[in-house]
Amino acid sequence: MIVDGAHTGKDLEERFDAVVIGSGAGGAVVAKELAEGGMRVAVLEEGAHHKTTSHTDLPYEAISRLYRDKGFTTTVGKPAIPVPMGRALGGTTVINSGTCFRTPTKVLEHWERDLGLHSLTEASFNPFFERVEREINVVDGEFKVMSRANTIIHEALSKRGTPGKALKRNIRGCEGCGFCCYGCPSGAKQSMDVSYLPKAFLAGAKAFTNTKFERFLTEGRRVVGVEATFHRDSGPSTGHRLTIKAPLVILAAGTIHSPQLLRNNGVAVENRNLGRNLTLHPATKVFARFDEEVNGWQGTPQAYYSDLLKDQGITFEGIFVPPDVAAMTVPFVGRRLNEFMRDYKHMAAFGFLISDSSTGRVVRLPFVGTTVLYNFQEADIEKFRTAIAFLARVFLEAGANKVYTLLHGYSELSSEADIQRLEKGRLKAEDIDGMAFHPLGTCGAGRVARWDQRAGEGVMIADGSVVPESLGVNPQVTIAAFGLRAAEKLLESRP
Ligand SMILES: Cc1cc2nc3c(=O)[nH]c(=O)nc-3n(C[C@H](O)[C@H](O)[C@H](O)COP(=O)(O)OP(=O)(O)OC[C@H]3O[C@@H](n4cnc5c(N)ncnc54)[C@H](O)[C@@H]3O)c2cc1C
Ligand code: SF4
Incomplete structure (x- = not known):
């Protein structure tokens, strides 16, 4: 059942066994599992419920409706990096690309060996991966629905003798329309709103949308419920409130918001790691102009990958944005922008993300509010240089007449000599025009949350913030x- 907070017209007071704050990749899973385990569960979601049939093929309209702050969330630092997030029932999964990876073995080994997180082993996680993959239908991607921008790279890497692979994706009957990041209009992408949450509702869970969690109700140090405000379609408050009494609160508001919500409520504030150790998987793309018409926005944009440089902390993945989004986001102006957009149907693109060794933190600044501080360290600048040079070479070998990068000072590369100039030249953090889609780590297990994901009496954490650090994959x-x-730990410990 879904209660739209925009239309309650009154204050509400209810009782549940558990309240989940946030309905994304973490929250939706907890809600379903607890509801199916026999608990009365409420889900609070600040965003609205957008039915599959309401998704449009107008990217800018979709970004305004489905993205937090209309997509204008960014870090403060060198360089400033946009960090888009979803705000909708289903969280960021509504606007993600549908790429699926398990946590790499090496990362789990590192957590166990170097961070002392002995309960986070591959053997203990494998059954969870299997269950999640079944629920969201993770399957091998199909070449027939890939954007041509992906197959150009596939052909070029195959000629080198080092082909990549089709990405695994959580889809059922994907038509390759290319709108994954703007809400899948056919419901093929098995985001949380079409996979886990309907099952949670079937098992009796109740979601409150347009409902913003504000504060915990406490008895002594113990959290015993929450207070939230109802909003008009993610806009101003309606003036009405929701009060829920529940002995258990699961915070799943995402990596940027969860530490701030704990801090606002005085939970875990004595822990100096709260809000720190933020990793982002900084990413960017490289465009390449071909004589052939690529029409890269047709077909699944993120469908192919290469982990050839994974030991250097680089994962290459397909990416493409529709022309209107490109025109607004590439760092070109005037005549260059005109030329770039005139040629857009001839452009291929491919991207990468890095496993960052830089870390940032989430703080609250006076007059500004929640702020993400993050600076690129030298090692990560070098990963960008290596990855961009690699993609430029592959594109030129594939027959591109020109490669466009989003690096200041190296924005056009047409020859091996240009690539070598990039490899040897000076590169500063400020020269990088990147983005980041995967914030993690601000309430890391073993640092802020305990190994069992508890952060205080009556509070657990179950979102990206609890993942200890960068994974190197989505x-x-x-x-x-x-x-x-x-959810399993909670159900096991139930009296
Ligand atoms: C464009 C894009 C593409 C991506 N592609 C991929 C991909 O292909 N594969 C992949 O693995 N990952 C991808 N990701 C990342 C992935 O989707 C996220 O890492 C994941 O969804 C995060 O899960 P979460 O539970 O931490 O938070 P979210 O999914 O962000 O959910 C948090 C929810 O909490 C809500 N919330 C926040 N504060 C409050 C409050 N005070 N009260 C009530 N509700 C609140 C938010 O509105 C949000 O809906 C992508 C991300 C983006 C932006
Ligand atoms: S390509 Fe289209 S049909 Fe396939 S998952 Fe993405 S939005 Fe859905």
């Missing part, structure tokens, strides 16, 4: 597995 399956783990 995190939704890892986050969902942490959600499942949290």
Whole structure:
């Protein structure tokens, strides 16, 4: 059942066994598992419920409706990096690309060996991965629905003798329309709103949308419920409130918001790691102009990958944005922008993300509010240089007449000599025009949350914030597995 907070017209007071704050990759999983385990569960979601049939093929309209702050969330630092997040029933999974990876073995080994997180082993996580993958239908991607921008790279890497692979994706009957990041209009992408949450509702869970969690209700140090405000379609408050009494609160508001919500409520504030150790998987793309018409926005944009440089902390993945989004986001102006957009149908693109060694933190600044501080360290600048040079070479070998990068000072590369200039030249953090889609780590297990994901009496954490650090691959399956783990621990410990 879904109660739209925009239309309650009155204050509400209810009782549940558990309240989940946030309905994304972590929260939706906890809600379903607890509801199916026989608990009365409420889910609070600040965003609205957008039915599959309401998704449009107008990216800018979709970004305004489905993205937090209309997509304008960014870090403060060198360089400033946009960090888009979803705000909708289903969280960021509504606007993600549908790429699925398990937590890499090496990362789990590192957590166990170097961070002392002995309960986060591959053997203990494998059953969670299997269950999550079954629920969200993770399957091998199909070449027939890939954007041509992906197959150009596939052909070029195959010629080199080092082909990549089709990405695994959580889809059922994907038509390759290319709108994954703007809400899948056919419901093929098995985001939380079409996979886990309907099952949670079937098992009796109740979601409150347009409902913003504000504060915990406490008895002594113990959290015994929550207070939230109802909003008009993610806009101003309606003036009405929701009060829920519940002995258990699961915080799943995402990596940027969860530490701030704990801090606002005086939970775990004595822990100096709260809000720190933020990793982002900074990412960017490289465009390449071909004589052929690529029409890269047709077909699944993120469908192919290469882990050839994974030991250097680089994962290459397909990416493409529709022309209107490109025109607004590429750092070109005037005549260059005109030329770039005129040629857009001839452009291929491919991207990468890095496993960052830089870390940032989430703080609250006076007059500004929640702020993400993050600076690129030298090692990560070098990963960008290596990855961009690699992609430029592959594109030129594939027959591109020109490569466009989003690096200041090296924005056009047409020859091996240009690539070598990039490899040897000076590169500063401020020269990088990147983005980041995977914030993690601000309430890391073993640092802020305990090994069992508890952060205080009556509070557990089950979102990207609890993932200890950078994975080097897309995190939704890892986050969902942490959600499942949290739910299992709760159900086991129930009297
Ligand atoms: C464009 C894009 C593409 C991506 N592609 C992929 C991909 O292909 N594969 C992959 O693995 N990952 C991808 N990701 C990342 C992935 O989707 C996220 O890492 C994941 O969804 C995070 O899960 P979460 O539970 O931590 O938070 P979210 O899914 O962000 O959910 C948190 C929810 O909490 C809500 N919330 C916040 N504060 C409050 C409050 N005070 N009260 C009530 N509700 C609140 C938010 O509105 C949000 O809906 C992508 C991300 C983006 C932005
Ligand atoms: S390509 Fe289209 S049909 Fe396939 S998952 Fe993405 S939005 Fe859905």
